[in-house]
Amino acid sequence: MIIIEHHPELILAADHIVDLGPGSGKEGGTVVATGYPEEIMNTRKSPTGQALKRHKWTKAQMHQFTTSPPHHFTSSPPHHITFSGITTNNLKRITVRIPHEKITVITGVSGSGKSSLAFDTIYAEGQNRYLESFSAYARAQIGIKEKPDFDEVSGLTPTFAVDQRNPGSNPRSTVGTFTGIYDILRLLYARYAIRDSRFAIPDPGSRIPDPVLSTLFSFNNQQGACVDCDGLGTMWVCNPEKLITNPEKPLSDGAMDGTRTGRFYGESHGQYISTLNAVGARHDIDFSNPWAELSEEAKQLALEGSGEEVYDITWRFRRKERTGEHHFKGKWIGLAALVENEYKRKHADHRGEEMKSVMKEIGCLTCHGSRLSNKALAYRLNGYPISTLAGLPVNQLVPLLPNLLDQFPEQNQKAALLLINELQHRLKMLVEMGLNYLSLNRPVETLSGGEFQRVKLSGQMGSGLNGITYILDEPTAGLHPSDTEPLLNRIKQLQKSGNTIVMVEHDPEVIRQADFILDLGPGAGKDGGEIISSGTLEDLVKDPRSVTGKYLKRQGLKVTSNIRQLTSGIQIADATMHNLDHLSVNIPSNGIIAITGVSGSGKSTLLYDVLYASWEQHSPQGCKAISGFHHFKEVVAVRQKRQFGDNRGTPVTYSGIFDHIRNLFTRSDKALEMGLKKSHFSFISPDGRCETCNGSGELRISMDFMADIKIPCETCSGTRYQEVILQCAYRKKTIADVLQLSFQEAERFFEDQEKIAGPMKLFSQIGLGYLRLGQPLSSLSAGESQRLTLAKELITPGQGSIMFLFDEPSSGLHAADLPALITLLDELADQGHTLVMIEHNPELILHADWLIDLGPDGGDQGGKVVAQGTVEEILAYPDSKTGKFLAKVKSPTAES
Numbered sequence: 001m002i003i004i005e006h007h008p009e010l011i012l013a014a015d016h017i018v019d020l021g022p023g024s025g026k027e028g029g030t031v032v033a034t035g036y037p038e039e040i041m042n043t044r045k046s047p048t049g050q051a052l053k054r055h056k057w058t059k060a061q062m063h064q065f066t067t068s069p070p071h072h073f074t075s076s077p078p079h080h081i082t083f084s085g086i087t088t089n090n091l092k093r094i095t096v097r098i099p100h101e102k103i104t105v106i107t108g109v110s111g112s113g114k115s116s117l118a119f120d121t122i123y124a125e126g127q128n129r130y131l132e133s134f135s136a137y138a139r140a141q142i143g144i145k146e147k148p149d150f151d152e153v154s155g156l157t158p159t160f161a162v163d164q165r166n167p168g169s170n171p172r173s174t175v176g177t178f179t180g181i182y183d184i185l186r187l188l189y190a191r192y193a194i195r196d197s198r199f200a201i202p203d204p205g206s207r208i209p210d211p212v213l214s215t216l217f218s219f220n221n222q223q224g225a226c227v228d229c230d231g232l233g234t235m236w237v238c239n240p241e242k243l244i245t246n247p248e249k250p251l252s253d254g255a256m257d258g259t260r261t262g263r264f265y266g267e268s269h270g271q272y273i274s275t276l277n278a279v280g281a282r283h284d285i286d287f288s289n290p291w292a293e294l295s296e297e298a299k300q301l302a303l304e305g306s307g308e309e310v311y312d313i314t315w316r317f318r319r320k321e322r323t324g325e326h327h328f329k330g331k332w333i334g335l336a337a338l339v340e341n342e343y344k345r346k347h348a349d350h351r352g353e354e355m356k357s358v359m360k361e362i363g364c365l366t367c368h369g370s371r372l373s374n375k376a377l378a379y380r381l382n383g384y385p386i387s388t389l390a391g392l393p394v395n396q397l398v399p400l401l402p403n404l405l406d407q408f409p410e411q412n413q414k415a416a417l418l419l420i421n422e423l424q425h426r427l428k429m430l431v432e433m434g435l436n437y438l439s440l441n442r443p444v445e446t447l448s449g450g451e452f453q454r455v456k457l458s459g460q461m462g463s464g465l466n467g468i469t470y471i472l473d474e475p476t477a478g479l480h481p482s483d484t485e486p487l488l489n490r491i492k493q494l495q496k497s498g499n500t501i502v503m504v505e506h507d508p509e510v511i512r513q514a515d516f517i518l519d520l521g522p523g524a525g526k527d528g529g530e531i532i533s534s535g536t537l538e539d540l541v542k543d544p545r546s547v548t549g550k551y552l553k554r555q556g557l558k559v560t561s562n563i564r565q566l567t568s569g570i571q572i573a574d575a576t577m578h579n580l581d582h583l584s585v586n587i588p589s590n591g592i593i594a595i596t597g598v599s600g601s602g603k604s605t606l607l608y609d610v611l612y613a614s615w616e617q618h619s620p621q622g623c624k625a626i627s628g629f630h631h632f633k634e635v636v637a638v639r640q641k642r643q644f645g646d647n648r649g650t651p652v653t654y655s656g657i658f659d660h661i662r663n664l665f666t667r668s669d670k671a672l673e674m675g676l677k678k679s680h681f682s683f684i685s686p687d688g689r690c691e692t693c694n695g696s697g698e699l700r701i702s703m704d705f706m707a708d709i710k711i712p713c714e715t716c717s718g719t720r721y722q723e724v725i726l727q728c729a730y731r732k733k734t735i736a737d738v739l740q741l742s743f744q745e746a747e748r749f750f751e752d753q754e755k756i757a758g759p760m761k762l763f764s765q766i767g768l769g770y771l772r773l774g775q776p777l778s779s780l781s782a783g784e785s786q787r788l789t790l791a792k793e794l795i796t797p798g799q800g801s802i803m804f805l806f807d808e809p810s811s812g813l814h815a816a817d818l819p820a821l822i823t824l825l826d827e828l829a830d831q832g833h834t835l836v837m838i839e840h841n842p843e844l845i846l847h848a849d850w851l852i853d854l855g856p857d858g859g860d861q862g863g864k865v866v867a868q869g870t871v872e873e874i875l876a877y878p879d880s881k882t883g884k885f886l887a888k889v890k891s892p893t894a895e896s
Helices: 008-012 037-041 047-054 059-066 114-131 136-142 175-179 181-192 260-265 271-283 296-304 335-347 351-358 386-391 394-407 410-432 449-461 481-496 508-512 537-542 547-552 603-617 651-655 657-666 669-674 735-739 743-749 754-765 782-795 815-830 842-846 871-875 881-889
Strands: 017-021 030-035 080-086 094-099 103-108 152-154 159-162 234-238 310-319 322-331 359-363 469-473 500-504 516-521 530-535 567-575 583-589 592-597 623-627 634-638 698-703 706-712 802-807 834-838 850-855 864-869
Touching: 008 047, 017 037, 017 047, 030 037, 030 047, 037 047, 080 114, 094 114, 094 500, 094 516, 094 530, 103 114, 103 481, 103 508, 103 547, 114 159, 114 469, 114 500, 114 516, 159 449, 175 181, 175 410, 175 449, 181 386, 181 410, 234 335, 260 335, 260 351, 271 296, 271 310, 296 335, 335 351, 335 359, 351 359, 394 410, 410 449, 410 481, 449 469, 449 481, 481 500, 481 508, 481 881, 508 537, 508 547, 516 537, 516 547, 530 537, 530 547, 537 547, 547 815, 567 603, 583 603, 583 834, 583 850, 583 864, 592 603, 592 815, 592 842, 592 881, 603 623, 603 634, 603 802, 603 834, 634 782, 651 657, 651 782, 657 669, 657 735, 657 754, 743 754, 754 782, 754 815, 782 802, 815 834, 815 842, 842 881, 850 871, 850 881, 864 871, 864 881, 871 881
Parallel strands: 103 500, 103 516, 159 469, 469 500, 592 834, 592 850, 634 802, 802 834
Antiparallel strands: 017 030, 080 094, 080 152, 234 359, 310 322, 516 530, 567 583, 567 623, 698 706, 850 864
């Protein structure tokens, strides 16, 4: 506690005094004396000390200031953050000491409690302490985190979390707006841009007159946004290929019956078909013929309309028992415009979401994706509109910035230089984070978890803060191994600035460079939550109990010795989506194919925006041609999953396995006797759930400006179910008991039920066997969420050859968990499926049958096939960064 005080008795009670003076104003401003009261009184030049000396003290007071300062007082802060008795989630009353101003890595097998310690305890406690300094009203608005469980804490500094939790799917948030860089750029344009004389605006060629604000250049402000796309840069238009679902039929008799929207406009007795028939009669076109047999001119007329031409229309309507005729005159704007106009009306109140089945998203035809109004785009700096600079990759934008000063008068350059220097400083932080390929207008929702975390981290690099405890969640996620060292160097600079770094990590190189390591385990879930080893790298590798230490001692990784016989797969020709540079590639089938390359080299674009989009749209997307889909019954995309926000959903319900479990309970003797249905064993259905807690098993009590309190529901005792439902049992366990089992336990419990035990085994294979069947989805980490999505896709892969597309399946996995995942991938490939995965983990890459390495760098320097072939063939390519890295980690005795 620090107080400003003049009252002598309060000063006497202090543990430590800082006396300023000796006078006031110009005569003050220096430290005259520091120490406990007796020391201050013995300092002759201290006016405060002399005043205290002259004060009339009682004998008791005189004794107080002649004694030593309290034993608990210290002049220096503790050297560690110390938490004792932590029991948050699965942590087992552990005590941790994290050194200040050092880099600490928390590692361990998946589910061992790393996030519970780093985020749910250290970060949560730091945030709550910070929020306690706010008013009660502010705390109620911001929201307090759930209080972590521990006995004592000391030495905790303010905390800041840099995790992979993307803020959501707001299409208006871009890299530029999220980091604040675009705000500085807007200010630069508002102060110094010049109107282009080619635009029909009054007073061309002059500087922007007052008052013009930077909001003119904001696509999130009505003043600057494009009027047609409302600042989004894209618009939704009708997709004829999705609207015409049955081309072998006429428009009036089933050609559009595949969707609700299509059925509405294709109703044979509706006004739109009546209008179309009048159009056909005028132009001598018989629209009663099947769509596939119509000429291109007739199709264009049906879809795009006939302009201002007016028709005499007879609408013979039929509504249930009511029939009649209605005569009117009208224009024909076309089916596409009708659908688009309806979407615009309904999209405002979210009713348009179901219409997206007949729509496609394209770049705005007015602003061409710039998001801005013509007025905003009329202003230039050195000939560039703001949209051009915001659309450039960061590594191209940085060298352009100094040239923007060329057009300024010398007297204006000094002020402009301040803004440009700040822009360069912030942009260089992105470059050093390995994000040089991003542009400022890149939507945040399109970033991977790793990219988003590094964008967030780059903002902290330039903040100049010290004394902060930064909590990082696998900062190397999504990063090519060649980019790991530059990232670590930046993190070390943050640490050397006087900050404490705590990282959850699995990357061996990051662990090796840490100052202090906490290894959690020994297992996952209830088998984890203990500190297995703590100390330096040397301590870790010497500790026989540490699984992490065992893997760090490995002398290189083995290359797969069993390469499958690959066959023809997908052929992509001349792909130009995003940064793909007229890329053509053949992706083979019947094996494991790894897509590798540095961040931003075009891996996700190739796999999802070209290959998968082409499969979905049944036509080439982002490329000139694509073929080979006939080899596969289905193409399944398993993308990185953001964390779930659903508190009622659970892993067993999300995966679909719970349906089979509920079926078992309905066949129990008691359930048959009481006539219970499948819905009675759902904790979401009113038939079976506890109505007091609505099937959540707990009650949340709002404490306004304090964290909400969750208590078990007194009615159902946390079981989620009505009492009558719990009278039914399967092998002496109620449905509530089953939800408390882990997937590993449930696999053994249901071992004779193939529809249940088989899928349960998948969870163990992908490192999720420790999850409880009934734990909330919102409690899962980002890595767990992605692997749960993977399990769901693999539970019922169906018959025939399937192509699975994976986005870093190793994300969030410890090295000890990888063998089970590799075994699962092998099983799928051996069954005849094709697995195409974007991957940076060397162990998975070395296990692949075929590699396609993109690059050579990110952004505009990527988008090419650098090398392709087997692992051994990639190792021989001198220009492949992936090949160079694999050569370093490959075991010298690895067999090819």
